[in-house]
Amino acid sequence: EPEVTQTPSHQVTQMGQEVILRCVPISNHLYFYWYRQILGQKVEFLVSFYNNEISEKSEIFDDQFSVERPDGSNFTLKIRSTKLEDSAMYFCASMLGYEQYFGPGTRLTVT
Amino acid sequence: GDSVTQMEGPVTLSEEAFLTINCTYTATGYPSLFWYVQYPGEGLQLLLKATKADDKGSNKGFEATYRKETTSFHLEKGSVQVSDSAVYFCALEYSGGYQKVTFGTGTKLQVIP
Numbered sequence: 001e002p003e004v005t006q007t008p009s010h011q012v013t014q015m016g017q018e019v020i021l022r023c024v025p026i027s028n029h030l031y032f033y034w035y036r037q038i039l040g041q042k043v044e045f046l047v048s049f050y051n052n053e054i055s056e057k058s059e060i061f062d063d064q065f066s067v068e069r070p071d072g073s074n075f076t077l078k079i080r081s082t083k084l085e086d087s088a089m090y091f092c093a094s095m096l097g098y099e100q101y102f103g104p105g106t107r108l109t110v111t
Numbered sequence: 112g113d114s115v116t117q118m119e120g121p122v123t124l125s126e127e128a129f130l131t132i133n134c135t136y137t138a139t140g141y142p143s144l145f146w147y148v149q150y151p152g153e154g155l156q157l158l159l160k161a162t163k164a165d166d167k168g169s170n171k172g173f174e175a176t177y178r179k180e181t182t183s184f185h186l187e188k189g190s191v192q193v194s195d196s197a198v199y200f201c202a203l204e205y206s207g208g209y210q211k212v213t214f215g216t217g218t219k220l221q222v223i224p
Contacts, residue, residue: 006154033211042202043155045211056211093212098143098162098204100212102123104154 002026004103006092012109013082015102021077025094032075033093033100034067036060043091049075082110113138115201117215124191124222132186132218134175134201139217142203144168144177144184145212151199158186158199 005024013019025032034046048055049067066078075094080084087110093100118133136144146158146168159168164179173188184201201215 035212035214042216043212043214045213048211058211098210099157099160100204101157102147102155 002101004092004094004101006090006106008106008107009104010107012111013083015110016081017083019079019108021079021090021092021108023075023077023092023103024073024084025075025092026096026101027073029094029096029101031055031095031100032067032069034077034092035091035093035102036088037091038085038088039106046077046090076084079108082108084110086110112205113142113213115203115213115215117199117201117218119218120198121219121221124220126193126222126224127190127224130186130188130191130195130220132199132201132220134184134186134215136184136201136203138180138182138203139152140205141179143206144175145202145204146173146175146184146186147200147202149200149217151197155200191220193222193224196220196222 032049037043047057047061061069064080068076089105091105092103114137116135143162145160147155148158159170161168161177167176175184175186198217198219199216203214204212
């Protein structure tokens, strides 16, 4: 069964550094998403992406964040200058119809 | 705005006990409702869904009925197993387009032998 994959599974970075989280959505899907889950809290929407542009973003998704689909298969989330509070699990999701399929997540730890 | 409220956890049950996890929602329209499960160390998996009022979603012995009159989508299972230990998230989404999923806070279930 097709699945969304994410790399790396765990990323440790120092405050102020840039990180790129990578996702490979299901191949024929058209809509792409990033969510995050701070430890012990609920899953929060960050951004949706369709037709090579952002469709919607939350208030969390400020200028430090950006998304890109550079080559038609990968979907990336970049955090330009990480803060301690960016430590979280980041989930990628993709959708064709109305059901979103989630990846296993990348745990980002900012020290 | 839309929101989902779940009962606080953790919930601890003995194997074969009956499970109910309450979920209520606030929505401006008519969303689809979902339960996702997150096993320890893993990502989110769709457990079941219901797309309109009075629909019942079911999977792996779990059930939930979309109740528009009480804006609820409670998760139930008649006999839980140790392998059901996980965090359960209630969620809503509007069909069509690029709509985001709105999640509840999650309820941790621990089943003891």
